[in-house]
Amino acid sequence: MLKKIGVVGAGLMGAEIAFEFARAGYDVLLNDRSDELLEAARTRLNGLWNKGLARGFYSEDAGSPLDRMSFNADLKSFADRQIVFEAVFEDEQVKGDTWALLDGICDAETIFCTNTSTIAISTLAAHVAVARRPRFVGTHFFSPVSRMKLVEVMPGFETDEAVVEEMFGHLKAAEKHPIRIKDVTGFAVNRLLHVFMIEAVRLVEEGVATPEDIDTACRLGLGHPIGPFELMDAVTLSLCEQAQEIMHASYGERFRPRPLLKQKVRAGHNGRKAGQGWKSYD
Ligand SMILES: NC(=O)c1ccc[n+]([C@@H]2O[C@H](COP(=O)([O-])OP(=O)(O)OC[C@H]3O[C@@H](n4cnc5c(N)ncnc54)[C@H](O)[C@@H]3O)[C@@H](O)[C@H]2O)c1
Structure with missing residues (x-):
């Protein structure tokens, strides 16, 4: 059964991560700090979709990915999400506070994926409860996400191997090419x-x-x-x-x-x- 995905941060990276999973048929919820920022993301993604259709990159057979996306500035709407991607500012405090909030909102089984470029995965995992840490993993996408296939997947110290495997499956379903990388500065x-x-x-x-x-x-x-x-x-x-x-x-x-x-x-x-x-x- 396809999963319900949440993406926090509708900027350059987060909006397109959401778009790619919606394109693959997932039910996607996108969050940012305000309705205005979400509206800007929706407009940008709509442009991306129309441009991709015109150039023959996308086909209309499965309908617009935007029909499978919802936009909500309240993180509490993430309570039913099974996988959450985080793409907020590259700042440990901002990311840590976001994850701590989500830890209190999401189900115990929900997988947490961070798109950090420079912060150690285990450092960010320390912002959630010990019980959640096996379900916390790094997924580093490349810009522009709608064109770049590669995703570096970094387990933290406590990440469960089954979670890494499950994320490989979802990334492949979204037509990405995941590779496993050790959690070191700059990844590979x-x-x-x-x-x-x-x-x-x-x-x-x-x-x-x-x-x-x-x-x-x-x-x-x-x-x-x-x-x-x-x-x-x-x-x-x-x-x-x-x-x-x-x-x-x-x-x-x-x-x-x-x-x-x-x-x-x-x-x-x-x-x-x-x-x-x-x-x-x-
Ligand atoms: N830009 C790249 O090429 C690239 C590549 C790989 C990874 N990354 C990483 O992806 C992450 C996002 O980068 P970006 O380039 O998309 O940045 P961006 O500034 O375009 O987007 C960040 C978004 O997060 C939102 N945000 C900030 N705090 C928030 C909060 N508390 N709750 C909800 N939303 C919040 C902002 O409003 C903004 O829309 C960073 O960690 C960055 O290091 C970026």
């Missing part, structure tokens, strides 16, 4: 990615090549869909710096953010949304 993908980005910035600092030419090299020479500078501009340079600082604290020199990256962030050249990053945007 961000460790690979940031070493790569740091070396790309070092090449520019040394005058070896321009950001544009390095992006071209990665697309045409390595088969990457997007170059490292385009990617930094999309996710924001400040987020890259923050992730590198966190991994620098855990692993040392190889993750130290490059001076040029820090200088660009301080100058407000934060990427596409700022109108200026490694290149200019209208």
Whole structure:
């Protein structure tokens, strides 16, 4: 029987996690801090659906995923959810308080999944009762969730193996590709990615090549869909710096953010949304 899913945080990640499970036929409830934020998420998802239909990515056979979604700003509506994904701000206090609240609302059997990028899964699991911790697991999605298949699945110290297996099944049902990763800082993908980005910035600092030419090299020479500078501009340079600082604290020199990256962030050249990053945007 398909499960009832709840997603807390209707931002960039949470809204599309909800959308992907609704697309797979699950009954999905999406929560955020206000009705206005939920309305904005609904509008964005509706646009995503219409664009996907127009481009032939989606078919209308199973109806719109939005018909299987409900939106509620009150977390108490999560009482009947069997799986809950959390994608609120990357802040231990905000995430911890959210999980503590949900622990008091949800059934003892409900599985809790966090989409944290940097906080240890066992640290977040410590915010729920001991009895819940075997049902607490990390599921790290990638942006844009509606296009990226990969999900890193990290069990915490106390996670039950059966819960990991069950989540692999649900993620596959939503056409995702889960891989099992140990609960370490940066998990696996961000460790690979940031070493790569740091070396790309070092090449520019040394005058070896321009950001544009390095992006071209990665697309045409390595088969990457997007170059490292385009990617930094999309996710924001400040987020890259923050992730590198966190991994620098855990692993040392190889993750130290490059001076040029820090200088660009301080100058407000934060990427596409700022109108200026490694290149200019209208
Ligand atoms: N952006 C990425 O590429 C990416 C990739 C992987 C993982 N993540 C992680 O996913 C999580 C969400 O990131 P995002 O990029 O979607 O951020 P975002 O800022 O776009 O969305 C966060 C949402 O959470 C909501 N929120 C905050 N506190 C809340 C609360 N107490 N109750 C309900 N809703 C609350 C906010 O209103 C906002 O809509 C973070 O932990 C982030 O590290 C992000």
